[in-house]
Amino acid sequence: MNPVNYLYLAALLFTIGASGVLVRRNAIVVFMCVELMLNACNLALVTFSRMHGNLDGQIVAFFTMVVAAAEVVVGLAIIVSLFRSRHSASVDDASLMKL
Amino acid sequence: MSFPLLTATAALPAIGAIATAAVPAARRTAAKWLALLFSLATLVLAGLVFVRFEPGGDRYQLTESHAWIAEFGVRYELGVDGIGVALLALTALLIPFVILAGWHDADPLETKSSRWRPTQGFFALILMVEAMVILSFEATDVFLFYILFEAMLIPMYFLIGGFGDRAHSGSDENAAAQRSYAAVKFLLYNLAGGLIMLAAVIGLYVVAGSFSLAEIAEARANGSLEMATGTERWLFLGFFFAFAIKAPLWPLHTWLPNAMGEATAPVAVLITAIVDKVGTFAMLRFCLQLFPEASKWATPVIIVLALISIVYGALLAVGQRDIKRLIAYASISHFGFIVLGIFAMTSQGQSGATLYMVNHGISTAALMLVAGFLITRRGSRLIADYGGVQKVAPVLAGTFLIGGLATLSLPGLAPFVSEFLVLVGTFSVYPAAGVIATSGIVLAALYVLVLYQRTMTGPVKAEVRGMPDLRVRELAVALPLIAVLIGLGVYPKPLTEVVNPAVKHTMQDVQKQDPQPEVEAAK
Amino acid sequence: MSATAVHGLWTTMGGVTSAAPGDRFAAPTIEYAQLAPVLIVLGAAVLGVLAEAFVPRRGRYYTQVFLTVVALAAAFAAVVALAAGGYGTTKARIAAMGAIAVDGPALFLQGTILLVSMVAVFTFAERRLDPEAHGNRVDSFVAQAGAVPGSDGEKAAVRAGFTTTEVFPLVLFAIAGMLVFPAANDLLTLFIALEVFSLPLYLLCAVARRKRLMSQEAAVKYFLLGAFSSAFLLFGIALLYGYAGSVSYATIANVVNGSVQGIDPALADTMGNDALLLIGGAMIVTGLLFKVGAVPFHMWTPDVYQGAPTPVTGFMAAATKVAAFGALLRLLYVVLPGLAWDWRPVMWAVAVVTMLGGAIVAITQTDIKRLLAYSSIAHAGFILAGVIATTPEGISSVLFYLVAYSFVTVGAFAVVTLVRDAGGEATHLSKWAGLGRRSPLVAAVFAVFLLAFAGIPLTSGFTGKFAVFKAAAEGGAAGLVVVGVISSAIAAFFYIRVIVLMFFSEPKADGPTVAVPSPLTMTTIAVGVAVTLVLGLAPQYFLDLASQAGVFVR
């Protein structure tokens, strides 16, 4: 199969993730959508790595996974503390500061 | 290396400002005397500059040059020509009177916390302005000038907004709002002009690769620097815009009545008699010298604006109900004359404009400071609140009248000489403009005499009764100024002597010659 | 071993040995000395974590502050030593197997970040502003981040005298990331550095002592939007990798220039495909513009600046901007100079809307921290004007501006921490009325910072603005200069408004008081004022420095 199709898939996933960020209200879901975007990136990287025949892309993908994991740690901590304070994980409720 | 006289002249008031600011809160009077002392010492140094300046010598004299910001091609370059000397002398001359006149303007109304030191601040700021203005008259580096041009706004801003006229109608809160409106308007208006100029300053550097007036002028003269017509015009407009706001020229004038109305009289004098002169001075020095072609290109429009300023300012002065705003509009009219003289580009016009700057400074100072004394006594700025002052305070009325007569350019007083020179210089190239400008003398008589009539003559109003006449301190302000007005009106030669060579240089810069009189030409 | 070092190892191996994986192992060369600044800070951060684990609670604060300050000082010394050793100029090189550049801009910015961080950390350590809680001195940070605001748990934590000393290791990690960010010489390092400094910042935002709900909200917003932008950046990296077949700046630049032809003609449809390049480049730039707070990627700035603990805001506003602009500069000047014709008009537009947008929206702000946030947006626009110059003067002017701006910012936020009422910092502007009468000195200092922001001559703000505008004009962007001065005029309005409020308004009866800080904050403010004035009056030395440092190694 032509590896280019994987790229299309990656782009699709990235767009789905981005759309999710834009439309979903639950902070956790939004965060998951971001993770989806990161994974779309990983897919693209791996695909390109394959196309170019070198390993750089795959290595970057590994790093991305680690970063994503770290992000989960930090992100969940923040979101959970927010949830505990407000009993809501809606990003729209968190709008004390505006204008 | 010789003694850096010019730096010293500017540095002295700056040091004075710091010293004054450092006086402890309780020693208010000491701060005042210290400020006065420094201003007088500056006057002595300015006198030394005046004496050391040789009218027949180089264009720029007493020059100093030091590396400053090599990265931007900026040098700390000072030098004075006749015009600079004249204005420097004016500044140094007026500041002691400003300080003296404002002696009690910044006394705290009630005891505030010990850290609040308005008096020290007031006088320190005045000296700071003096230092910056003097240095800006001396700067021969465009960047250095620009920095001072902008920086002097800040102390002025605090002087206007922080030390308003205590005579006001309406509530204190309302007055505070008015005052801060005036201060903000002053600052933003001038800052906007300055920032536009900044763009032009940068543009100038990009084109010329230098900020040194001498270098640029030389490069233009020997042809190594050629500006495209369009570029030159844009740069000229950038510079001129800033100066026209500062000057101020119609229709960019509306900040001045607010600022002068809300500030105390000495600060109003500082604005119109001293700081605004930087604008007209810069037109002469920078606009004409750096962009001669563009200046000539813009002349028709500028002449028209100047004429509008003259007539419009005078008419609005007639329509004012507030003494200080009236004087402000009168100043707008006078600045119209100055600009007219500069852009007529004749020897008489430019000499006249330079003398006008000096004379207007002194005459407005005389009028405004005496008006300030009057206003302090009655606690109102409204003309309608006065009447018959002449009867109870004849000396005050007399000095006020002389200030007014100077403002309407009565022959025998200094402003006449300059106004006539401007008119003649304009008339010889633009007769119609000369005639229109001449109508300003009728309008000037109108606003001055109406003001005098309404405040000083007629039956004595109840609130005016018992008003004390001028005190010794106030006489010490008014009389020397009047003496200078008469002296320069009868014998302006010391001033024309230093100004003439500078004007000759400027005329060479713009490559203009005075029109020949018809009959001589026939011969 | 640091993340960067590890990563350098792997990329190198990937690049060199892709033909025959695993048949021989070439040990990577790591120039530890040249990476010393980063390594010192990272090391100290790790030690800080250990200290959290092992040092008794009482001693933690002092240990952490000492460790942080010493580490930053040592790192700065290392930067100076490297610069003195000529690494900024003649011996500029790419270290760690192509991952990190050691050159003029990198050292200059690292030095700036370290110094600014140092003074910012002083405000982190300030413990005299808030009234003592149960006999314990407290700083700006929450007693226990995990406790629910207003809960019994929180009260207990306060009573027990807990403090969040973790902020010090966190800030050290962030600083380490920032040090690497402008020095990153391949896209992977760029990404990792971004995350390394972002993640601690997200956390730092969440730990304000007062107004915790706002603090947490700020953290959530910052985190979600930050992660969102990281995703864009990463996708851009992927595309650029797809375009060039490498993540190394040098290689990509060569491919962009056309000096390297595709390795495999069969893959020509991706290799050297300009669409990949343009989209990828734009997405990476997007990620960086988010960090610098350029319009339209700026919207997180006011909320986060307002909600975060003020010392963190100051640190973030100053240091992040320095790091992010460093990275942006390197990306545009080293990787994408061949695309200058493509990105300049776009950046031009971004600069314009950033300058105008920041200035205009700031006019109607009523909270001092939000006001400064919008101000920082407008300043990002000014700096972008310098970036667009695409000349060596452009680089050095941006470097200089960053120094000037960052110290003013840290100083200004430090002053904000001083003005307090019963609810903590009194950030609403109406409360600042008459401050000049109550505390002339503090108001005067703040006025100096505001004037510097406004770019009034004789302050560093003017010199910086002049430098970038001059560079922009010389670089042919005269229109940008005009827009710049217009937005400066608009911006002046709101700075002046604050000054009016402080000096010309009557103080309110229930107005805030100005807390007397410890020497720590005083130092921060004093350094801010000193730098502001020195760079305004006699900037030559620093301009020289910036100009010498203004050459990227390729």
Add this chain to the structure above:
Amino acid sequence: MENLIALLVAAPLLGAAVLLCGGRRLDRAGHWIGTLLAAASFVVGVVLFSAMLGYEAEARTMRQHLFSWIPVEGFQADIAFQLDQLSMTFVLLITGVGTLIHIYSIGYMEHDERRRRFFGYLNLFLAAMLLLVIADNYLLLYVGWEGVGLASYLLIGFWQHKPSAATAAKKAFLVNRVGDMGLSVAIMLMFTTFGTFAFGPVLSATGETSEGKLTAIGLMLLLAACGKSAQVPLQSWLGDAMEGPTPVSALIHAATMVTAGVYLIVRSGAIFDAAPDAQLAVVVVGAVTLLFGAIVGCAKDDIKKALAGSTMSQIGYMILAAGLGPIGYVFAIMHLVTHGFFKAGLFLGAGSVMHGMNDEVDMRKYGGLRKYMPVTFVTFGLGYLAIIGFPGLSGFFSKDKIIEAAFAKGGTEGWILGSVALLGAGITAFYMTRVMLMTFFGEKRWQPDAEGREPHPHESPKSMTIPMIVLAFGSVFAGGFFAIGDRFTHWLEPVTRYDHGHAPVSAATVTGATMVVLLAGAALAWAMYGRRPIPVVAPRGSLLTRAARRDLLQDDFNHVVLVRGGEHLTRSLVYVDHSLVDGVVNGTAASFGGLSGRLRKLQNGYARTYAVSMFGGTAVLIAATLLMRAV
């Protein structure tokens, strides 16, 4: 000898400085100092006069150069004096009459607490007036010109507590300024045309430029003269100026200052001679004013205003004469001098009457005063006879010559001008007889004033009567002294030139005709005011009378068009400045504020919105980048 010229100005100037700056210490001696210095100036004038007489008629001009005043590139203005016969005539008139009026004022102002200042102003006036007539260039003349305007302003408004006085003073100055504008423009025109404005070079070079230029200069000079000499259309200030103390009216608004316009035109004769159109304008102005002033003088009940109308009319004669060119210059000046005597005498007489009548000015409240004030009656009567041109008295010689000269102008123009001048003489006789009858004859009509004080008419003190007597002598004999043997003509001829002209009618015919109209006028007045008792309250009168009482509605015109119009203009400009010019500025600020308020709403606090912004921004960025490449 020539170095004395400056003393003429210096003495009174010193007086002014001392008196005005001296403070209350000088209150007791102030009037003496002032009078002494005026007299000193007169003495200097006499000394210079005798010296001048010692020179050849053609070489009598004396010069003194003090210093270079405004040395500017291409522009030379000097403080320098020129004393020729014309100037000398004025110097003697000014210092002579001036000294007399100083003496008179000692008595007249005795009870005024600000007498010292009054004398200071008088001295200031003398200095300025002398400067005006001895200046050797137009710019210095201009200094004196404005200087007398200032002195006039100060003296008209001397009783500043009276709003009417303050207003009158302001009005005088303003109207004069309009004239001054003309002088300014004239000087500027001279500068551009001749490159100088010194009398000598300008007047000797009139042949080298175009008539158009000269006409312009002439018209501008005429405008100046109109302002200073109260000629139509700038005459309106003179009547109001009577608010000033009477000695002021006598000196400034009758004898000297108001004649400065005549001096200016005669001095600039060379210009007018070369510009017939300008000359025509001059005679028209003179003729119109002559009638205008006379008609106004007929209707006024205020004695000083009636005399003011007369002054206007008499100066109209002078201007008319001056406009005739070399035919009339000499007679203009001659009439000016004799008028100086008799009009000053009349005003002093009027002052004396007022002095005795509690400052009442309404002639309807006088009557039969000849019994109470014999000296005043006699001196006033002699002045009266002189002004109406009673044969043998001063006015007869000078006015008759002007009427003759008007006819001698020739052509239709000459006939018209001559007739007007003749008619004027008749009206003069009418109104002066009216004044005489109402004041000194008939029944006493005075009543207690509002405060119940009954006036007790009495003769004035010596200090006042002596000057009146001296002036009466002048009124009687000056004309004859000048006219017999054409003494005055010969004296002035070197400066002004003289030309007989071609009179269409003989001198005797003119004199006869003058006598007829004179008698007719006087008889009419007697018929109206001598035979019947005069009502204390003025009757409504004819349309013309009512108009004449209001200065022929010229003031109303000024009020409606200039004052009201000006008020509307300034008021609307204040509005424009505030709403439009400043409005643009404030509007710009406000619109940024409004824009800010709207943009601010985008920042709605929702993280999702922010994400949209970022996403959209990225999309635009990408699109733009791709587009850049595509284009």
